[in-house]
Amino acid sequence: MKQGDPANNQLWQYCACFADRLSFTGAAEAQVASVVARVEEVVARHPEAASYRPAVRVIPKLRNQV
Numbered sequence: 001m002k003q004g005d006p007a008n009n010q011l012w013q014y015c016a017c018f019a020d021r022l023s024f025t026g027a028a029e030a031q032v033a034s035v036v037a038r039v040e041e042v043v044a045r046h047p048e049a050a051s052y053r054p055a056v057r058v059i060p061k062l063r064n065q066v
Helices: 004-018 028-045 047-051
Strands: none
Touching: 028 047
16 A cells, blocks of 8 residues: 555554554453452452362253254
């Protein structure tokens, strides 16, 4: 692309929009921080909870599935 080319100007506009990646996440950053804080509270009160691992549950396949 040449300097002054309208396509080049559009490219820079797109780049400027995507430069601030956090603007696309909305409230996600605050929501994740809230969940992490809550998990930290639970683990502080119940340290054994940090080592919990759920059991693997095998769901049998249904025969004659539609």
